[in-house]
Amino acid sequence: MKKTIVTCLAMLCMTMATEAQQIKSPDGKVTVNLELTDGGKPCYRVSYQEQEVVTNSPLGLTTNIGDFTQGLELKETVQNKVSQSYDLRNIKQSHIDYEATEAVATFTRQGNPVMDIIFRVSNRDVAYRYKIYPGRRDTRVCVVESEASSFVMPEGTTTFLCPQSKPMGGFARTSPSYETSYTLDEAVGKNGWGEGYTFPCLFKTPQDQWVLISETGTDGNYVGCRLLNEQGGKYRIGFPQPGELNGAGSTTAAIALPGFTPWRTITVGPLSNIVETTVPFDLVEPKYKASQDYIYGKGSWSWIIGMDNSCNYDEQKRYIDFSAAMGYQSVLIDAFWDRQIGYDRIAELARYGREKGVGLFLWYNSNGAWNDAPQTPIGKMNNARIRRQEMKWMHDNGIRGIKVDFFGGDKQPMMQLYEDILADANDFGLLVIFHGCTLPRGWERMYPNYAASEAVLASENLHFGQGACDAEAHNACIHAFIRNTVGSMDFGGSTLNKFYNADNQHGTVRKTSDVYALATAVLFQSAVQHFALAPNNLTDAPSWAIDFMKQVPTTWDEVKFIDGYPGKYVIMARRSGDKWYVVGINAEQQPLKKTITLPMFAKDTQLQVYSDDAQLQGSVKTVKQNKKLQMTITIPCNGGLVIMQ
Numbered sequence: 001m002k003k004t005i006v007t008c009l010a011m012l013c014m015t016m017a018t019e020a021q022q023i024k025s026p027d028g029k030v031t032v033n034l035e036l037t038d039g040g041k042p043c044y045r046v047s048y049q050e051q052e053v054v055t056n057s058p059l060g061l062t063t064n065i066g067d068f069t070q071g072l073e074l075k076e077t078v079q080n081k082v083s084q085s086y087d088l089r090n091i092k093q094s095h096i097d098y099e100a101t102e103a104v105a106t107f108t109r110q111g112n113p114v115m116d117i118i119f120r121v122s123n124r125d126v127a128y129r130y131k132i133y134p135g136r137r138d139t140r141v142c143v144v145e146s147e148a149s150s151f152v153m154p155e156g157t158t159t160f161l162c163p164q165s166k167p168m169g170g171f172a173r174t175s176p177s178y179e180t181s182y183t184l185d186e187a188v189g190k191n192g193w194g195e196g197y198t199f200p201c202l203f204k205t206p207q208d209q210w211v212l213i214s215e216t217g218t219d220g221n222y223v224g225c226r227l228l229n230e231q232g233g234k235y236r237i238g239f240p241q242p243g244e245l246n247g248a249g250s251t252t253a254a255i256a257l258p259g260f261t262p263w264r265t266i267t268v269g270p271l272s273n274i275v276e277t278t279v280p281f282d283l284v285e286p287k288y289k290a291s292q293d294y295i296y297g298k299g300s301w302s303w304i305i306g307m308d309n310s311c312n313y314d315e316q317k318r319y320i321d322f323s324a325a326m327g328y329q330s331v332l333i334d335a336f337w338d339r340q341i342g343y344d345r346i347a348e349l350a351r352y353g354r355e356k357g358v359g360l361f362l363w364y365n366s367n368g369a370w371n372d373a374p375q376t377p378i379g380k381m382n383n384a385r386i387r388r389q390e391m392k393w394m395h396d397n398g399i400r401g402i403k404v405d406f407f408g409g410d411k412q413p414m415m416q417l418y419e420d421i422l423a424d425a426n427d428f429g430l431l432v433i434f435h436g437c438t439l440p441r442g443w444e445r446m447y448p449n450y451a452a453s454e455a456v457l458a459s460e461n462l463h464f465g466q467g468a469c470d471a472e473a474h475n476a477c478i479h480a481f482i483r484n485t486v487g488s489m490d491f492g493g494s495t496l497n498k499f500y501n502a503d504n505q506h507g508t509v510r511k512t513s514d515v516y517a518l519a520t521a522v523l524f525q526s527a528v529q530h531f532a533l534a535p536n537n538l539t540d541a542p543s544w545a546i547d548f549m550k551q552v553p554t555t556w557d558e559v560k561f562i563d564g565y566p567g568k569y570v571i572m573a574r575r576s577g578d579k580w581y582v583v584g585i586n587a588e589q590q591p592l593k594k595t596i597t598l599p600m601f602a603k604d605t606q607l608q609v610y611s612d613d614a615q616l617q618g619s620v621k622t623v624k625q626n627k628k629l630q631m632t633i634t635i636p637c638n639g640g641l642v643i644m645q
Helices: 271-276 313-326 343-356 384-396 412-427 460-464 466-470 472-479 514-523 543-551
Strands: 007-016 021-024 030-037 041-048 051-058 061-063 066-068 073-087 095-109 112-121 125-132 141-147 150-152 158-163 183-187 197-204 210-216 226-231 234-238 253-256 263-269 297-301 330-333 359-365 401-405 431-434 450-453 528-531 558-565 569-576 579-586 592-597 606-612 618-624 630-635 640-644
Touching (some): 021 073, 021 112, 030 073, 041 263, 061 125, 066 112, 210 271, 297 313, 313 343, 330 343, 343 359, 401 412, 412 431, 472 514, 472 579, 514 543, 514 579, 514 606, 514 640, 558 579, 558 592, 579 630, 630 640
Parallel strands (some): 297 528, 330 359, 359 401, 401 431, 431 450
Antiparallel strands (some): 007 073, 030 041, 041 051, 051 150, 061 066, 073 095, 112 125, 125 263, 141 253, 158 197, 197 210, 558 569, 579 640, 606 618, 606 640
């Protein structure tokens, strides 16, 4: 990773704020207007190409040292050009050149500065955060009790949202686990199941402009937030629910002063801006150095097909052999390994895997005292002394990483636990995957050993219920536009079994095609991918499918959105090195027929095209790129498409 360099290129203006302040993106397409309304209440609005996409919306904080939502004066606004370049190999784009206009608006009360609102406006994103000044009498700490931070959508806007679940519900009282179904193309004015919505949140304005709202930079110094609908098109930042973490801890955030809140982010414009945004990473910095050069890549995972009974020595050895045969880097050993295999035999498996060039990831329960999940190992990741002993054992036995599951909400102590697990794991050279967990918020850049998070209705549901299999393509056509746009998504899919069962003869039935499975291996972005493949696929799956899954990358240099609509279909491209992969899937009942332009492939390039017929029977053929650099494609319902050199 290159050291990030941020430079102020030019002082644009320093104004006494007697009227509305305007902040424009470098290309002039995005505009933020900041002003004080009657009563000294700060508010802002956002336009894209002169179309208002966020209407007049409140700003400010309520704290235990003062109410900074009203009675304020805007002293001055200082604007600068900000630019930075950085490399990050575990997100959607490996090299980023970021430019934005930064505006620091200082608010006072009785002549004393109390709060800054800091805006960053790039060519597709708006972000803002607060800086709180020490209060009178040398106050050095405060509690942020709530935020007025709101996003008021234009009349006629429709929503694409994931409802927040109530705490201490669901399996073993593990909710919220951020695994609920999206509602699509609904009118504004609803509040989910009564508790608002999980980030990120997607909106479409009547002028067909898209708005993606999320947050980034959240760590142990704040709470994780959600979006609450107050009325009509007004959505406000919401703090955690009291019942989270089994009721322990405050819903508020305690911070040292002067202190900063996380960034609120708003990506605007066409769907290409939404899919290609890097704003979660543009606004944060690494919190520590990587202790080693971490190995990403592909792996196998027995649990998704074989469930808990597959967690035994012989089956995990078979999966190590399978990963080696596929050229994969790892095997994920899931819950109950401590009981059903044991520490000594795990060490044997680790040595065996090392001989085969295959590392191990081990599953852990996060608990604590915040839910009833019985899966073991338990009571280790929540205690610093025990956690570090466990991690030393893993380091000494060559374990590559951990998958930690069943977290308990977004209160500040839980956000601190995420950070502590990551920091300790880095000390012992371990990658970290989170499951049953909150959304990552810029963590790929903040924590160099962070690999991915679930925070989505992921592949285990395909095993548990036929309804999830029936809706698989529909859900996948959502994730590419919402969840996976802001952070690595550990989905655990791309199965080639016909049934979600070890004998491949019974169980829930996969409705999607083999080509669909290949397409989602590219569509879903995560630097570490544990696919739902099984050893039997070496003989019962098409050879072209296995060959593709052997060579597909998990780290990418570039992403390009081509076409699509949330919940209906998606076509996009990713580049690894000098090789492009164009993939598509279709969830609509009618076949998707499109002529797409593919400028990444030169005229007369020989292309490999994986496609499905009407019966979802896949095949691969060679096609020469034409002089118009276009291709006419057809994707049946539940089918897929892959085009590559």
